[in-house]
Amino acid sequence: DADVTQTPRNRITKTGKRIMLECSQTKGHDRMYWYRQDPGLGLRLIYYSFDVKDINKGEISDGYSVSRQAQAKFSLSLESAIPNQTALYFCATSDSGTGAPEQYFGPGTRLTVT
Amino acid sequence: QKEVEQDPGPLSVPEGAIVSLNCTYSNSAFQYFMWYRQYSRKGPELLMYTYSSGNKEDGRFTAQVDKSSKYISLFIRDSQPSDSATYLCVPSNTGNQFYFGTGTSLTVIP
Numbered sequence: 001d002a003d004v005t006q007t008p009r010n011r012i013t014k015t016g017k018r019i020m021l022e023c024s025q026t027k028g029h030d031r032m033y034w035y036r037q038d039p040g041l042g043l044r045l046i047y048y049s050f051d052v053k054d055i056n057k058g059e060i061s062d063g064y065s066v067s068r069q070a071q072a073k074f075s076l077s078l079e080s081a082i083p084n085q086t087a088l089y090f091c092a093t094s095d096s097g098t099g100a101p102e103q104y105f106g107p108g109t110r111l112t113v114t
Numbered sequence: 115q116k117e118v119e120q121d122p123g124p125l126s127v128p129e130g131a132i133v134s135l136n137c138t139y140s141n142s143a144f145q146y147f148m149w150y151r152q153y154s155r156k157g158p159e160l161l162m163y164t165y166s167s168g169n170k171e172d173g174r175f176t177a178q179v180d181k182s183s184k185y186i187s188l189f190i191r192d193s194q195p196s197d198s199a200t201y202l203c204v205p206s207n208t209g210n211q212f213y214f215g216t217g218t219s220l221t222v223i224p
Contacts (some may be wrong), residue, residue: 004157035214042202042216043158050210090157093138101146101206105157 003027012112013081015041021076021109023091031094032074033103034058036087043090049074050096056057061094081113117141120203121216128223133190137203140184141162144205144213147179149188152200152217161188161201193222 002027017064023032031050032061035043035058045058047066056065066074078085088110092103120137127133135149135204146165150158164170167181178187200217 010210040216042120043214045211048211093158101148101163101212102160105159105211107157108155 002107004091004093004104006106006109008109009102010110012114014114015082017081019078019081019111021089021091021111023074023106024075025031025072025091025093025104027093027095027104028071029093029095029104030071031096032068033092034064034074034076035090036060036085036094037090037108038087046076046089052102052112069086078111083113085111086113087111117213118203118205118215122216124221126221126223128192128195129195131193131222133174133193133220133222135188135190135201135203135220136207137186137215138184139186139205139213139214141205141207142181142184143207145208146203146206147177147186148206148212149175149177149206150202150214154199158172158202173178175199194199195222195224198222 007022033048034046037043049068065077090108091106094103128214148163149161151161152158152202164177167179168178174191178188198221200219201214202217206212
């Protein structure tokens with residue numbers, strides 16, 4: 001089984017709808033991240049969490065919110081989806097205890113907002 | 115100025131060629147320099163990383179960092195079709211925040 005899983009893998013939704021993307025990990029890592037990837041723009045950080053009670057905004061947090069329900073679960077919500085939120089979304093984890101700057105990514109969620 | 119600049123390519127080479135992928139960065143505080151590989155429709159995976167300046171070799175892959183010129187390179191020897199992917203350079207200052215390049219698309223032709 002994959003260490004970092006994301007659900008759903010694909011989603012098409014309409015403008016104005018609320019949508020939640022979920023991420024779960026079995027790696028036991030304390031840090032979790034949400035990124036979006038757009039062609040020509042690379043990965044951009046939306047939110048990150050260094051532990052269950054810690055939530056931080058990233059480079060492009062407007063229009064998004066997150067919830068860290070447990071160490072292993074980190075959800076991303078779009079309260080009112082708009083077409084320019086169409087992108088590939090990745091969840092990632094890292095372990096602060098190793099001292100190594102490694103992130104482990106999930107398989108991604110392809111979101112289309114019509 | 116962007117934190118990281120990376121030529122998007124695409125780069126196409128014959129099997130067995132030596133590939134050179136490069137990035138420049140602007141923040142002199144960066145200490146960690148990662149290379150991620152991303153296959154189509156997959157999440158990025160860490161290929162290798164270096165700390166500070168110098169070279170690091172792992173099989174057919176060599177990562178090189180020149181902090182004086184803020185230049186990062188990844189060399190692939192004896193390239194294989196399985197190396198066809200997008201390569202992302204990712205510097206970091208403390209290992210807490212990561213700055214992703216836009217990626218270079220590589221195709222190795224059999």
